[in-house]
Amino acid sequence: GFDKPVMYQLLVFISDLLTGNWGFSYSVAQDSDVWSLIVLYMPRTIEVMLISKFLAIGLGIMFGKITARRVNSFWDYLIRFSMYLVLSVPAFVIIIFFVLLYVNSPYKIFPLYGYKTIYYPDPTFLTGFPLIDSLLAREWYIFLDLVWHLIIPVATMTIVQMVAIIRQTRT
16 A cells, blocks of 8 residues: 555554554565464563563562662662663663673573574473473473573563662662
């Protein structure tokens, strides 16, 4: 509908958006429905989100209590300085920092990409969530590999989310 007026294009776009007709992917999976890709990757996204949120809540409350109990101490200044430093940097810059740290390090400890090692099989499908599926199927080597691949994304999201919780707890 690119030959139609802009208002018509907008109405078609909004109606397609609300009815779930999101078209086909041209980059991730050639000629694959976008909804099928969302359904495929959503469980992994939810796992990363929930793990990082629980870690951020626990660590944020802990560091917030430290800064609230020891006002104007060394630990208070150190945590607040780190918190304002993280607050002033966008989240994508933090993940780039982790990637650069990986690239420039002589020790390649954490994997840089992927959600699991290529030659490992997918966990047995039970719930759709890879971590839970590998635990329920008692596939420990797959579970540890999945956790190993989640360390950098979860650390980044935890750091970003933890700042607000530290500020609220200290206040």
